[in-house]
Amino acid sequence: MTTAKRDTYTPETLLSVAVQVFNERGYDGTSMEHLSKAAGISKSSIYHHVSGKEELLRRAVSRALDGLFGILDEEHGRVGPAADRLEHVVRRMVEVLVTELPYVTLLLRVRGNTDTERWALERRRDFDHRVAELLKAAAAEGDIRGDVEVRLATRLVFGMVNSVVEWYRPDGRGASEREVADAVVRLAFTGLRAH
DSSP: OOOOOGGGOOHHHHHHHHHHHHHHHOSTTOOHHHHHHHHTSOHHHHHHHOSSHHHHHHHHHHHHHHHHHHHHHSHHHHSSOHHHHHHHHHHHHHHHHHHTHHHHHHHHHOOSOSHHHHHHHHHHHHHHHHHHHHHHHHHHTTSBOSSSOHHHHHHHHHHHHHTHHHHOOOSSSSOOHHHHHHHHHHHHHHHHBOO
């Protein structure tokens, strides 16, 4: 891991460093000492800007959650047939995941051991529920297959989308953000759409 230079330190770079360390060591395995070494600043400098590592965690998972919930407020996520809205939401989920990869990775790894983690899990469940309701509405409109149970289909779609954090690396040698989103949508909706 590269150590941040003291003269380039900002609250945003501290957050970025914290997310990287949390993803490498796990939240529970990260101490303020680890964070200060990785950021190249003293622990007291960190405490000058945040109350502790849990505040950094909350800021990080909030960034991921805000990106995901923002999708549901986009026009294409709110207006039109449920299947079209669902397709838009799934595409945008992949795009947010890729754009905010370290933040979403951290969100997907929280386990509920702290108040912040429990809050994040509850918000994630709320998001998942809202997407499941959209899938249910698309099935009721006859645009999504009715022979696959909605909860199972929801879990499979989320499994495919969320697995991107395990293998996608924006290094310029693999698939682009758009190619990944296109592939997920094509695979999911070719199988989900009623024919």
